[in-house]
Amino acid sequence: MSPIATHSTDGDASHGKELRKEPHVPAKTSSAETEKLAINTIRCLSADLCQQYKGGHPGTVMGAAAIATALWKYSMRYNPANPDWVNRDRFVLSAGHACLLQYILLHLSGYSTWTLDQIKQYHAPTMDGIAAGHPEIEFPGVELTTGLLGQGIANAVGLAIANKNVAATYNKDGYPIIDNKVWCFTGDGCLQEGIGQEAISMAGHWGLDNMILVYDNNSVTVDGKIDICFTDDTSAKLRSMGWHVLEVDDGSNDLSAIVEAFEQAKAFTGKPVFINIKTVIGIGSANQGSGKVHGAALGEDDVARVKTALGFDPKEKFVVPEKVYEYFSETKTRGAKDEDDWNDLYKRYEQAYPEESADLNRRLAGQLAEGWESNLPPKESLPSDPKATRQTSGIMLRSIIPEDKSFLVGSADLCESTFVNWNGMVEFQNPKSGYGDYSGRQVRYGIREHAMVGVANGVAAWHKGAIVPIMSSYFIFWLYAAPSLRMAALMKLRFIAIATHDSIGVGEDGPTHQPVAFPLFLRALPNFNYVRPADAEEVAGAWILALKDDDRPSLFSLTRQPVPLLSGTDRNKVQFGAYIVHGDEKETPDITLVATGSEVSRAIDTAKILKDYKVRVVSMPHMGRFDQQSVEYRRSTIPSNKSLVVAIEPYCSFGWAKYAHAGAHMTGFGHSAPYSTLFEHFGFGPQNLASKITAWAETRKGSNGWDLPGVGEFEELLLSKGH
Amino acid sequence: MSPIATHSTDGDASHGKELRKEPHVPAKTSSAETEKLAINTIRCLSADLCQQYKGGHPGTVMGAAAIATALWKYSMRYNPANPDWVNRDRFVLSAGHACLLQYILLHLSGYSTWTLDQIKQYHAPTMDGIAAGHPEIEFPGVELTTGLLGQGIANAVGLAIANKNVAATYNKDGYPIIDNKVWCFTGDGCLQEGIGQEAISMAGHWGLDNMILVYDNNSVTVDGKIDICFTDDTSAKLRSMGWHVLEVDDGSNDLSAIVEAFEQAKAFTGKPVFINIKTVIGIGSANQGSGKVHGAALGEDDVARVKTALGFDPKEKFVVPEKVYEYFSETKTRGAKDEDDWNDLYKRYEQAYPEESADLNRRLAGQLAEGWESNLPPKESLPSDPKATRQTSGIMLRSIIPEDKSFLVGSADLCESTFVNWNGMVEFQNPKSGYGDYSGRQVRYGIREHAMVGVANGVAAWHKGAIVPIMSSYFIFWLYAAPSLRMAALMKLRFIAIATHDSIGVGEDGPTHQPVAFPLFLRALPNFNYVRPADAEEVAGAWILALKDDDRPSLFSLTRQPVPLLSGTDRNKVQFGAYIVHGDEKETPDITLVATGSEVSRAIDTAKILKDYKVRVVSMPHMGRFDQQSVEYRRSTIPSNKSLVVAIEPYCSFGWAKYAHAGAHMTGFGHSAPYSTLFEHFGFGPQNLASKITAWAETRKGSNGWDLPGVGEFEELLLSKGH
Structure with missing residues (x-):
């Protein structure tokens, strides 16, 4: 490895000197040449994969290939044979559009599902691929579906607090059952998004030293150079939010510096660690360092040029030299050993702490506490x-x-x-x-x-x-x-x-x-x-x-x-989505009032005023569940083919015409006043509801029972006077 | 005024020394005693107003009374007689729950609409008050409706870029037509929200030196001390985002220091200015400095105690001493003069720059360029x-x-x-x-x-x-x-x-x-x-x-x-929300397909396959506009009482049962694949649509024409196979 080119940019780097014992601290295992070959293989693969379907995001993958190599080859703890091992390090690709980076490394590090053939389905016209345009939670080695910018940073903070909480609850002296790290890979986008900033502020506040945020600082975004829209001093900003900050100057090439920074980050205690790594997007491409390589394939000529420059044959595609597989092969043995060691530890923990481990085992099996x-x-x-x-x-x-x-x-x-x-x-x-x-x-x-x-x-x-x-x-x-x-x-x-x-x-x-x-x-x-x-x-x-x-x-x-607590409500019927809470269950009503939440009691009060009709009141706490019930149940609960149906809910009526012939709803925004004033003003007083319903029902009287309104005739019974 | 207790906390304070000529730089006009009386009047008023209806947010108003006094009495440029004067300073209360602060100051500084009687309607059971729970844009002196935390900071940045853009477009040497400031008052909440942080980053990037963000740093939030959830170094954070930062230590009392900071901020150029002002929430109350005074009235006893301590008669309510009105009275004359001076300037500008002023006048009249x-x-x-x-x-x-x-x-x-x-x-x-x-x-x-x-x-x-x-x-x-x-x-x-x-x-x-x-x-x-x-x-x-x-x-x-460009589309009919794009307009169709956007052409292709039926296709670009049309227009466009109606849209069907008997929709999330693959997979291929519609139509054949489905019988024709 080359001399350390990593520098901490704040005053508290000394904390980091207390290295924790990590079973998987990387040692130099390969020549610089092999390392370079591995990195270049990732670059050429991503160029080929995007070129194949003339789309995708090659630039970040190429620029951050060394970062990814450092993560999977050296710094992360995981077992490719068991992506669900509970004490694995978690990796979240917040910059989800750079999914190929993750897919390629999952392949190289030995996740059996992630074959090269699978990865080659990226952007293919197939419905059963796993190499989706953004990583998806269903597939091994992917912790969460990201892709919407900023979400991944928050997700990673969630994984980190979960680890902290479970560790603090169950770990015992000599039994560090949970002591893993959460790695999050971010670009500029996630750092600009509000959710990213909120989550960063939280992590700093909580001092989540099990979280490492890896910033692929390539200074380029879709529209061009990042400084057209973003000129924050990001390192200073993260420090102001309670993070320890490390910086790496040449993150596209200097693997040793990256690994050193990662090891420092793992050892650092008391704060989450932000690693600001400068990279060159699309490095090696004709358009490197520009927005052109962000979200488009490089083009045949440029792909060939890149491959030639990196020592690959431009005529061959999707090439992974055997040496590269060898280079990554230790990840499997190391991972298996890490998990084996942990399994041993856990067995001893179960013996030493039968109560705690039973509780944890229940939870890991997805069970809530009985009763x-x-x-x-x-x-x-x-x-x-x-x-x-x-x-x-x-x-x-x-x-x-x-x-x-x-x-x-x-x-x-x-x-x-x-x-x-x-x-x-x-x-x-x-x-x-x-x-x-x-x-x-x-x-x-x-x-x-x-x-x-x-x-x-x-x-x-x-x-x-x-x-x-x-x-x-x-x-x-x-x-x-x-x-x-x-x-x-x-x-x-x-x-x-x-x-x-x-x-x-x-x-x-x-x-x-x-x-x-x-x-x-x-x-x-x-x-x-x-x-x-x-x-x-x-x-x-x-x-x-x-x-x-x-x-x-x-x-x-x-x-x-x-x-009020209503006599007709039933906790066991909530699961049906809607059910009768007032009125005869057998007899067909003249009018059915369907209401939700606080308006169910208003509907019952209204029903009591409508003495000239047989009125049923249905509570509908969950519309979607009602849709899943049988036709018979739905028809017998809301007999819209026999009775007039009126929905009552102080929201807009959108969606209600599916169930009701008319509705008492808001037709605009609300107003600032005490709630009782508002319900009266907007027409939700039972007396007003009853008179509006009566007047409307009169218009639907046919020669032989109701002239039931059809589709397209939904009536708004209230005209809101809101904003 | 007392000695300056304001300090800049970054290295570029020297920029601020170049004071610009401001027609309204405040001079000391009143005794410290009168100033104190004014501030205490605001505090007692807010305590009384919240107590009257046993609700509201007294704490911030009491804690920030001196800040508000500095703004309206000394530092802001406005004319109470004309809240619409285009070159007024803009004030945005991002912490909208502290609305009483703004209402009271609008009253004291002479906005005629804001009578004391109006303000006393705060939280009253009336629908025609103007003292809403959060400031609302309809009322004089309120620039925008805020209240949802963080929005106001972004709104203020918008006002600031509007000013900058109009100024850069129309101002000429010697004619600073637009040279006003935007003041935004924020608490902790808005600074934590993602939108607030995004907006702050933008303002710093753009160097909006016409924006001043006034931070009421009272260290308290609803749930208690702010440091239970928020420990950012806010001043450092704002500096990292390109802001000039000033700090005031005793913002609940030291009016001179606040005014001095405001004047420094107005004079500063090149960056937006953040003023971090420490205050004590609910100062003077028994629970000052705690979350208890944030969102609840103080209680009768405490209100009395506060009033006594501040030299007011605890038995009298809503008291504004004449001296306080006098103290604020100059705001009216100063404001009128400011606007008069500006009107003179603008008249001369109109003569010197007839073309530019005509363009600006057109815009100020709300007109787009002709043609x-x-x-x-x-x-x-x-x-x-x-x-x-x-x-x-x-x-x-x-x-x-x-x-x-x-x-x-x-x-x-x-x-x-x-x-x-x-x-x-x-x-x-x-x-x-x-x-x-x-x-x-x-x-x-x-x-x-x-x-x-x-x-x-x-x-x-x-x-x-x-x-x-x-x-x-x-x-x-x-x-x-x-x-x-x-x-x-x-x-x-x-x-x-x-x-x-x-x-x-x-x-x-x-x-x-x-x-x-x-x-x-x-x-x-x-x-x-x-x-x-x-x-x-x-x-x-x-x-x-x-x-x-x-x-x-x-x-x-x-x-x-x-x-494709469709033969039946018509730009002039978009305003009707929906209209016929395919099929005979006069003859009643057997089947009506209603589609939107890219699915209109799919619907037409489907119609062409459905040769056994008379099929009409309706494009519905705007559902809400369609609802506003006459019954006749709606019935004649979508004859759901005579023809089967099928909606086609690759969104969930929610809302469509109002118009259609059945629909081809998504019933789950999408998938990663090329769009043509997806449309086929999810069933939106015209061939599949035609066969699904045919099969369903068969089931609706009655003895005498269609057995039209009624309300409650909406049918999903596609079963999505998505996530």
């Missing part, structure tokens, strides 16, 4: 006076969270008013802070909703089923986190999002804080549980539904204002 | 070969943007592939950068989508109608900006968002980049134009619709992949 469902208070012991559903959700949380370490709870600075706190809770904090320690399970996410969910995705993906993240904020602020909510649905990760202060019930805070359309997005989103419970009993049902649904994130839409 | 609509290429000169709608949108942009300075265009690092560039464009840049200058109209927003839209909202609000922001990014990244898109709709601001790469047509980038549900949110959002044009002709229609709609933001959903 959680029966720990929820039964309906008869729920508060009989009106309570906000945010409050009754707190009752459920407190009946299951404190005893089961599977739950990592947190809030975006609204812990108390979202009722996610409990007696005796310990905060997840840097032990030096004085506020808690890493075994704590109340996470102070700060006013960073987007990163909160990005982090939770990392937590949920740490070892699927082992940790259930619970997060909380006011409803409208979940819109800040929408991209990460969507990613959770796409990745099939389970979490519970506690979204309090829903609808215009927010009241005085006004239209900015009153969601009227955002909840509809969550209904439209595939693989996402949007649940709006009517009362405490349905809140219990929401918790049951969410915790039994391993493959899906859930968001509970909860009220700020009190709602 | 823009006829400058759009007519249908016969549009490209006849298939082109992506992102590309044909570029044709429209280039036919109207270059000549009209009303347009401030920009991109989140995707200028070329979203086709928002043009020949001869100048970048909006810090002149020192070498890349452009402030008169430039191509804004490099960087990879900061959320702040891009927050900034655009500020641009659009600078002087309504004078600037039309155009922004661009890939479709899915607009989800990052969703909170700001929503705020634009709420504020009735006009902009155009160019969202390219819509639907699964994105192709290889995979499911992370393929929106399947997000577009539906934009349809559900009130006061928002979501337009998905079918071809180049409808793209022209989208531009016309958006530019004629002064009170609404628009987003164009555009393809990455080529689509």
Whole structure:
């Protein structure tokens, strides 16, 4: 290895001198020539792969080939034969468009799924490839699906806090069961994104010294030189957010300097480490160092030129010299040994700490602590006076969270008013802070909703089923986190999002804080549980539904204002999406009112006023679940072919015409006033609802029963007077 | 005034010594005693106002009363008699929950609308108050509706670039028509939010020395001490992002130091200025300095205690001593003189520069340059070969943007592939950068989508109608900006968002980049134009619709992949939301296919295969506009009471049951593969569509024509095989 060209750029580098014992500290095993050959092989492969389909992102792969070599060959701890080994280092490619970098290294380091043939399917017209345009969680060696810029940094912070939390909970003297590192590879894009900055600020605050953020600083972006839009002093910025910073000057070539920096980073304690590595994007290409090599193939001529310059035959494609496979081959033996050693350690741990290991084993098997469902208070012991559903959700949380370490709870600075706190809770904090320690399970996410969910995705993906993240904020602020909510649905990760202060019930805070359309997005989103419970009993049902649904994130839409406990609600029916809560179940009603959340009780009050009709009220806490029921169930619950159906919900009506002939909805934004004033003003008072429904029903009287409106005739019964 | 207690904490304070001539540099006009009385009046008023309705946010108002006094009494330039004076300083309360601070100062400084009686309506059960829970744009003296944390910082950056751009375009030697400042008041929340950090990074990059960010650093948040979640060195962080930093130690009391810092900030050139002012939240209250005074009234006893301590009678409420009105009274005369002087200057400018002033006057009157609509290429000169709608949108942009300075265009690092560039464009840049200058109209927003839209909202609000922001990014990244898109709709601001790469047509980038549900949110959002044009002709229609709609933001959903120019499309019919593009207009069809965007041509191809039926195809570029048409128009366009109606769109079906009996939609997320592979795989090939529709239609044949499905019977014709 060449002399060290790594330098720490802050005053606290001395911390790093206390090297921890790492079983896999790299030794010089290969000649400089072989190293160069390996790096050049990665470059030529990426040039070939992009050229093959005339698309993709070759530049970053070429520029960062040495970084990738350092990671997989020297610095990361993993076993290619078992990508699920729980104490493996985690690698997150936040710059997901550079996926080939990861795919090629997964191949070279011996992950059997990642054959060269598979990688050659990158951008191919096939539906069953694994070399997707951005890394996807389903495939071995990929921790999370990234690709949307900035998400990966937050995901990595999530993996890091998961490691810290599990380690602090289960590790014992002499038994470092969990002591792995989280590596995150980022480009400029992720560092500019708000979510990236939020997550970086969190990691610094928590002092996550198990996280290493590797910055491929190539100074180039899609539109050209990065300084056309971004002139932050990134190293200084990271230091100001509590990170230790290392810099490498020639990251496209100086493998030794990179490895040295990685080893320093691994040994450093007390802060997360940011490694600012200067590279040349598309190095070797005619357009190296420019935006032209970012998101397009190089072109036949340039690919040939690159290969010739790097000593490869321009006529041959997808070449991996045997020497390169040999160079990487030790990763397999080293990885197997690392895992074997760990297995031995774990066996001894199980003997020494049977209780702790049993608990951990339960969690690693994806099980919640037994009895959680029966720990929820039964309906008869729920508060009989009106309570906000945010409050009754707190009752459920407190009946299951404190005893089961599977739950990592947190809030975006609204812990108390979202009722996610409990007696005796310990905060997840840097032990030096004085506020808690890493075994704590109340996470102070700060006013960073987007990163909160990005982090939770990392937590949920740490070892699927082992940790259930619970997060909380006011409803409208979940819109800040929408991209990460969507990613959770796409990745099939389970979490519970506690979204309090829903609808215009927010009241005085006004239209900015009153969601009227955002909840509809969550209904439209595939693989996402949007649940709006009517009362405490349905809140219990929401918790049951969410915790039994391993493959899906859930968001509970909860009220700020009190709602009564309704006699007709049933926690066990929430799973059907909709069910009858008022009126005769057998007899066909004249009018069916379908409502959700706080409006179910309004609908029942309205039904009681509509004395001239047989009125049924259906609570619909989960639209998507209702769609999954049999036709018979749907028809018998909401008989839209026999009765008039009116939906009542203080959101916009979008989506409701599927179930109802008419609706009482918002037709614009809300207003700043106390909630009771608002519900009256916008027409949701039962007296007004009853008279609007009566007037409309009169117009639908036919000669022989109702003249039921058809598709295309949905009627808005309320004309909002909002913004 | 007391000795200066302000200190610059970076090396470039010397720049600040070159004071510019400001007509309103404050002079000491009052005794320290009167100043204290004014500050204490604000504190007592806020305590009373919150106590009256037992809610609200008294703490920040009390802690920052001296800051507010410094702003309105000394440092800001404005004329209370004319809140719309174009060269006024702009003030943005990013910490919108502290609205009382602004309301009280608007009252004290003489804005006639802001009577004490109006302010007493804060949190009152009334629908016609102006003292909303967060400041709202409709009311005098409020520049934008803030309240969602972080938005205000981005809005302020928008106001600042608007000022810079207009100044660089129209100011002449000796005629500083626009030379005002933008003041933004922030707490900890906005600084933690990603959008705040993105906007700060932009402002530093652009060197916006007309922007002053006033940080009310009270170290307290809802959940308690800020250091439970946030330990950034904020001053160092802002410096790393190109800001000049000033610090004030005792910001709750030391009015002189605050004013001195404000004057230094106004005089500083080359960078935006961040003023880190330490304050004590809820100062004087029993719970001062704690989270308890953040979002709750103090309680009767404490209010009385505070008033007594501050020398007020605890029995009297809402007291403003005459001396305090006197103290603020000069703001009116000074403001009137400032505007008079400016009016004189502007009259002379009109004489000296008739052309420039005419152009500016046109814009200030909210007019676009004449002839823009006829400058759009007519249908016969549009490209006849298939082109992506992102590309044909570029044709429209280039036919109207270059000549009209009303347009401030920009991109989140995707200028070329979203086709928002043009020949001869100048970048909006810090002149020192070498890349452009402030008169430039191509804004490099960087990879900061959320702040891009927050900034655009500020641009659009600078002087309504004078600037039309155009922004661009890939479709899915607009989800990052969703909170700001929503705020634009709420504020009735006009902009155009160019969202390219819509639907699964994105192709290889995979499911992370393929929106399947997000577009539906934009349809559900009130006061928002979501337009998905079918071809180049409808793209022209989208531009016309958006530019004629002064009170609404628009987003164009555009393809990455080529689509043919269709014979039936008509730019003038886009405004109706939906219209017939294929099939007989008079005769009732057997089957009506309703499609949007790139699927309109697929629908026509499908119709041609369905030879056994009379098939009509309807293009529906704008669902919301269609809903606004007459019943007759809607019925005659989509005869869902006579023909089977099938919707075709590669998004989830949510919302479509309102118009159609069945739909060909996505039922899950997309996949990584070339777009043509994906459309076939997910069932959107015309052959497959035709056979699915035929098979379904067979099941709906009744004895006497169609057995039309009713409400509740919507059928999904495609079963997606996605994630």
